[in-house]
Amino acid sequence: MxxxxxxxxxxxxxxxxxxxxxxxxxxxxxxxxxxxxxxxxxxxxxxxxxxxxxxxxxxxxxxxxxxxxxxxxxxxxxxxxxxxxxxxxxxxxxxxxxxxxxxxxxxxxxxxxxxxxxxxxxxxxxxxxxSDEERQNFNRQSVTNQINNILNKNGIDINSLSLVFSIDKDYNLSVFNLEDSTLALKISSLLNENNNAKEFFTHILQSLRFNGVNIDEDILNKFHLHRELVNITGFSLDDFHQENGQILNENGQNIIDIFNEYLETTDKVPNEFKGVAFSYFKSLVDSLANKDLNQIADLNLSIAYENGVLKDLDNEEILNKNISILT
Incomplete structure (x- = not known):
């Protein structure tokens, strides 16, 4: 049964x-x-x-x-x-x-x-x-198929094209290296629907870790701080500035106090895990409070697509804001 x-x-x-x-x-x-x-x-x-x-x-x-x-x-x-x-x-x-x-x-x-x-x-x-390699290969092929299925259902076939998908910290996906700007816009519009860009971002990040790409800890902490803040409060880390070792909004309110206020009333985190969520957020703030956030790059991830295959880019290409492959 x-x-x-x-x-x-x-x-x-x-x-x-x-x-x-x-x-x-x-x-x-x-x-x-x-x-x-x-x-x-x-x-x-x-x-x-x-x-x-x-x-x-x-x-x-x-x-x-x-x-x-x-x-x-x-x-x-x-x-x-x-x-x-x-x-x-x-x-x-x-x-x-x-x-x-x-x-x-x-x-x-x-x-x-x-x-x-x-x-x-x-x-x-x-x-x-x-094996880890077998699981990674299956996962990569599945994601490739999912992208192709989304586009094929809308009359788009990219198997013969070479392009780059780039996703920023807010999960906005863009398409580069495609001469047809109208097609690029249509592809990005489809892949920005239904949480696709967030899932794609996560897949790229997981793949980089699997391949041993060493992304700077401060960059990762800044990204996770931003995402936790957005998820619980709706505010962006861009809405805050640093002053005397604290991260404050334009009204002088501390980022930790604001997060805790919203955390207490949100239903996005079960009550039994709110203490853990607060401790994690505070640890991220503490790790970055005495560093210049403006000098820490945002985690914007990119991945190439060539001949029907997704191709990982290395760390230097990912973190360099002026990567040559996008120009």
């Missing part, structure tokens, strides 16, 4: 995310296929890892339903499964500790949260994981 488990904090376990209603688990979102929208991270459903996760879901789903009907608290559930898998008298005593721990984790997490993801579970046998 094919089942469809959903993430939920069934026992209201403190410290775990509690959505208003059951949600698609993170591992399923990773493996969701997209054809007409860019998705930054794409995983292969033909992989042993995906097949193993589906098998775990099918195996533990009914056990989770039964356990939630039987045990009224998380502690009761935890104690019962500890006896079942980890005690000296366990019927699974002949399995290794790693295997017993995996079974314990999977039944506990499926019962309490609707997920089972420990691949050391003996019901799977040996799971052959994909």
């Amino acid at each position: 094919q089942v469809n488990s959903m993430y939920y904090n069934y026992y209201n376990k403190e410290g775990r995310y509690t959505p208003n209603s059951p949600q698609t688990p993170a591992w399923k979102k990773i493996y969701e296929q997209s054809e007409d929208k860019i998705k930054s991270s794409n995983e292969n459903q033909d992989s042993d890892t995906y097949k193993g996760l589906v098998k775990l879901e099918n195996y533990y789903y009914e056990l989770g339903v039964l356990n939630r009907a039987k045990y009224s608290t998380y502690e009761e559930l935890q104690n019962a499964l500890s006896q079942k898998y980890l005690s000296k008298n366990s019927i699974y005593a002949n399995y290794s500790y790693q295997e017993r721990r995996a079974m314990y984790d999977n039944e506990l997490n499926m019962s309490a949260f609707g997920i089972a993801t420990n691949l050391s579970d003996p019901i799977l046998g040996a799971v052959k994981g994909e």
Whole structure:
């Protein structure tokens, strides 16, 4: 029987995310296929890892339903499964500790949260994981296909063209190295829809990290500070200036105070994670407060497209505002 488990904090376990209603688990979102929208991270459903996760879901789903009907608290559930898998008298005593721990984790997490993801579970046998290179190649091909699909559906074929996609810190995508400015504008307009540019930006950044491109820490911190500020407050880092070691707006309000004020009332961050979000934001401010933000480049990313293939550019090309390939 094919089942469809959903993430939920069934026992209201403190410290775990509690959505208003059951949600698609993170591992399923990773493996969701997209054809007409860019998705930054794409995983292969033909992989042993995906097949193993589906098998775990099918195996533990009914056990989770039964356990939630039987045990009224998380502690009761935890104690019962500890006896079942980890005690000296366990019927699974002949399995290794790693295997017993995996079974314990999977039944506990499926019962309490609707997920089972420990691949050391003996019901799977040996799971052959994909290499990082195989995953990267699959992901890159998927993103390329998604771009082509978006454009092909609108009568545009760029397989024979050589161009450069450039995306700024606000996820505005532009097309360069294309003589037909009307076509360039049409391509950029399509790829700026439906969160495509943000996903494309994230894909480029992930690819650079995979390839070992070393982007300056200050540039990354400035970017993350800007994005956190925009996401929570709607303000841009460009709306602020530095004065006496502080980052202030035109009214003299400190950036940390403004962020905290908006964070307290936003529903974009679950209440149980607001403390973490504030600490992270403050750490970014502290890392940059005594540095001249105007002298730190914005993280504007670019990637080439040649003969139907996306081609990464190196760090110097990405961070140089006057890169030759764009002129």
